[in-house]
Amino acid sequence: MSISTLFQHKKKKKSDEDYYLASQWTLMGRKLMHHKLAKFSIILLVFLYAMALFAPFVAPYGLDDYDSNYKNSAPTKIHWKDEDGKFVGPYVYKMTYVNNRQTFKREWAEDTSEKFFVKFFAEGREYKLFGFIPCSRHLFEVEGENGGEGAKIMLFGADSLGNDLFSRILFGSQISLTIPFAGTAISFVLGIILGGISGYFGGLVDTIIQRIIEVLTALPTIPLWMALSAAIPADIPVPRMYLYITVIISFISWTGLARTVRGKFISLRNEEFVMAAQVAGVSTWKIMTKHLVPGFMSYLIVNLTLGIPSMIIGETSMSFLGLGMRAPATSWGVLLKETQDITSIAQYPWRLIPLIAVVVTVLAFNFLGDGLRDAADPYK
């Protein structure tokens, strides 16, 4: 036996040992990393959330920086080479428009008389990073913007007020991407507590909770959301609006989770380890939280991940109808509100870009949920 085979043997033994000693979560994490789509989704989601976190840094303009000269502007083209074909770095031209008298449409053209270079990490509008660090650097800026006279860089075009759509999508993601998390957190707590009580104690409490769940699921979701959000007063500050919408969204989605938890509790409560705990004098609360819930935690997490997409779509639909987040707050649904009439999309198709953001996020969560489900399944 040569040294190298001995070494290999030892290495193999080490990895076997590693496998048997790994906790359930480590195993799940490893399996998840083998799921290509799920891995890709995680990277994408981390990227999206990072963008949301650093939105004021990445976004070249703030929410109030509209420019009436850029109303409904088409996306700005970025040029890299000058007229002679020499590479000079990214620059943009100022956009000018002529009103077409027949179609009443603005026709956009570039004013090629002056180049405006894009500068990275340039000084610009002041903002507070994470809400408390004062800062004025931006990822990119167009040089020489004095009083709205210079060129603007609008990667995704502008809306009907002349706001940069790219910046608005970034700021919108701060709301659209966090509402599902807050909503999930609330429905997670509600689902575990109510489902747990229902399953552990059974009897009258169980019947009552089951009836409530039955009623909530019998009502069509979106009309119910509409009814509930109609109850939100029109002129409340953004944080409170955010809170209300989150509560409304989680109000309905806890039912499915509660059912699952109940089912699991019923099948687990007669197991011997629970009886042993009871005999040993462990409190009911501790049995539930320490002995029962960890047993199906992975299952719950899968369930929750798969529930996030419907929350994103829910928030988008409500805002789209004007029942969710309202201006001055921005979310993806608020942005899509401008696509409500067909002529506006026919003329300004770039307004559908927020839709891509919604679809990509929802897909990513779906794939991640799928990957988690496969990873959490011990038989695969």
Place this chain on the structure above:
Amino acid sequence: MWKYIGKRILMFIPTIIIISFVIFFIMQLPEGDYVSSYIARMQAEGEVFTEEDIASLRAQYGLDKNWVARYFDWVIKIVTKGDFGYSFAYGRPVWSVIMERLWLTIAVSLTIMVFTYLVSIPIGIYSALHQYSVGDYVFTAIGFLGMATPNFLLAIILMYFSFKWTGDPLLGLFSTEMLQEGLHWYNFGEFLQRMVIPTIVIGTAGTCGVIRTVRAQMLDEQAKQYALTARAKGVSERTIVYKYCLRAALNPVASGLAGSLSSIFSGSTISAIVMNLSIQGPVLYEALKTQDTYLAGTILMTQAVLVVIGTLLSDILLAWLDPRIRFEKKRS
């Protein structure tokens, strides 16, 4: 079996009572009532109201009582006279407003359901039998995209393309001429043409969901012992797939029937507003916005009742499909 159905029907009476109560509670949550929103609109147009006018309007609409009293009045009238109250906005009984659109709503919903199952079950079976083939990947990709796109936005996209290619965004279920002439056999074809976009839009999410369920179930069933046994015995592949596996695989589809009905109602509300369909959705939306309590309450109730009936039907279907469930019921 009949005893079971009877018991289920008795059980949903309390459910419906609770549903109606919850609906009424939610309806009164927003500040103000129909009269205050009506007066606000009228005042914007320059009308002047005195305190007495407002009070008499309230009394006329029965809004001077508190909501619990109004709820009981409403329920008693429904039970004793079959009277569902009065729609403030339409100025006529709620039931006549609803009946106008109820049949069309049910027709549209049923068409969508039939479409969903006719399309998704064969595709699901195909995907499972040809796992990892090109077709499977294509359908899986379409399925994921369909589930990820909110259906009202799908409506906008489809309308945009229809507008670009044909110059007609195909808004609504009836063209202007059809509204004047009424629905006849000679324009029925056009009506069907106009059903295409709504069916695709509202049906897609459900279709994609069912495709995924059927595919996963078929794959699971095919790997089970009984399929292996049958194969070892030399039973033809056709029989194994269609007689054995498919029956077992359809169980979750049957139990998801009620859920799909509910999601059709949910999904169709916003899509119908966007596409200007003359079904219940937009009426409900307006009623919720103007706080036309009885109208909105009754529409939500009818939808909830239809969903509960759907649940019952799917339970019966499940018992018929699956002997395990049937015999368990008999034993208990």
